[in-house]
Amino acid sequence: MKLCFEKLKRIQNIKLNKSRFFAGFIVLYLCKKKMYRFLLKLFKSKKPKEDQDPMKNFLIVGLGNIGEKYEETRHNIGFKILDHFAKKEAFSFETQKLGAIATFKLKGRTLILLKPSTYMNLSGKAVTYWLTKEKVPLENLLVITDDLNLPFGSLRLKTKGSDGGHNGLKDIQDKLNTTKYNRFRFGISDAFSKGRQVDYVLGEWGETEKEQLPERLEKSVELIKSFALAGVNNTMNSFNGK
Template sequence: MCGFLRYLFKKKRYIEETDAMKKFLIVGLGNIGAQYHNTRHNIGFKILDHFASLEDLNFETQKLGDIATYKLKGRTFIFLKPSTFMNLSGKAVLYWLQKENIPLENLLIVTDDLNLPFGNIRLKTKGSDGGHNGLKDIQDKLNTTKYNRFRFGISDAFSTGRQVDYVLGDWTNDENSKLKERLDLSCDLIKSFALSGVNNTMNTFNGK
């Protein structure tokens, strides 16, 4: 009987581990509040909102953020828009990773990047925070720089001393006209991340 119980325990543990590997936490970084809705710094929120509109998903306010769940080909995507404001994003990320028992390699942070031209996308598996306070807090809370991040270029078209105004400024009319295609591509990248793996996704999408 003890042997049978050990078998059941191992089987249960295997099922739990297998299920965990099929769950993905997709975190869009941004600031809450209507005044930030269409700002460059909120591209993480914007990409997740676009995904939700395409797939008819609804976000619900839960602990430390708004959550939406999506299932595709045996994978479960948990989308998170932290309500902690950008600079304290790590608290929400760590909480939902632990709550949903999601392995670190299945985490994807979606964020803006001043060092990339407008609309360029780049997926990386590790790296520094690059001066981004949201990424810095995530790094501090996770105690590692080895986590997947999807960077969306917002360019650095600002004059000296105007960086804060620029990232917290609204998209221009020209940028807005080009965003739809870039948002569609971003959603395709997120699906590929879960279905095809990070390496294949980097090879397919980086530089587009």
């Protein structure tokens, strides 16, 4: 606008009235056009972003204990599956409140992946916090855990059930005040002698298990994707016992 006024001032120096008239008309026209564009840009209403449909949000929780010494233990299979998922799809976790968080987009769905930093027996605190924060419906929660009662590498998806003596599941159940939530159980078998359960679950994989684990991790990632895309019932039919 300052430029427009300067042009009008220069017009005053034009001697011929006719020339002055036409020059002034042109300048005013240009100024008006610039003003219109300015006001249009200033008041142009932006279309508000549509909120993400909560039914397309999924919280995938891998249970485990934080710390390098636990990384390769059987009890940390939940962490290991999510780490494999991240490596396969080239995304990374960030340290946030109560855990490490990553987001993965899958055909219109948003998967929020959580590795709680609360230690196993306080996992429920992290789960309830992120369920609420991300507005994830309870039916879109999937908790990944180890299971002594299943053969090594066996996959089983369930929509409800007891904690089975698992401290992580027990705390989640207590915090949610329900046993009706989806859990993905990964078999670690019960190949331990009497009184050695704790040492076994906190022990590292055997050599044979290490050889078979990569294929089982791949299958586990497929199960997670199917849960989000095909639903829990179809996924149970496709993966349970496989």
